[in-house]
Amino acid sequence: DAKTTQPNSMESNEEEPVHLPCNHSTISGTDYIHWYRQLPSQGPEYVIHGLTSNVNNRMASLAIAEDRKSSTLILHRATLRDAAVYYCILTMGAQKLVFGQGTRLTINP
């Protein structure tokens, strides 16, 4: 199964952009790249997903490398409420959402 690699932790300042990297060098051609985040003491929530093209929504942007071996979640203007653990997930097979360790994002005021 294809796996993802993320930094354990990152830190940024409020109102600055944040770029969260994810490596997935063994991704298959049909795997979607999903990002979820988990706020303290809550269940994970969906952020964004993509296959090949870059994607934007109201929460974030997803930049996917041309070879699809890596991707970057971009929070354009971080707020304190964005402090969370961010998970980069490949949907390996239709039924599986397999979570890794994620990146703990700290936002400084």
Place this chain on the structure above:
Amino acid sequence: NAGVTQTPKFQVLKTGQSMTLQCAQDMNHNSMYWYRQDPGMGLRLIYYSASEGTTDKGEVPNGYNVSRLNKREFSLRLESAAPSQTSVYFCASKREVLRNTEAFFGQGTRLTVV
């Protein structure tokens, strides 16, 4: 709109006791999932149900059973609880078992087995 509702929110069990964690979704989703999350770790898939009437094992199914009671409800049963099952349990649902649909999670059940 409730989304995914889990009950109870907290539970303490003695070793060997049994209990059922309840999960219900009101989004008419076909697929439902049970995960566990140990302290400082990511979520691990226990069981899932791709559609009403079907269930399949995930990464860590030992010690658990599930029932897809109807389209709305998916329960997780611990027949004989063990301290190793102390964890936070999350239920999730998806519209379809497809790779490009998002999952919705409940708020979790915090279970302690003593």
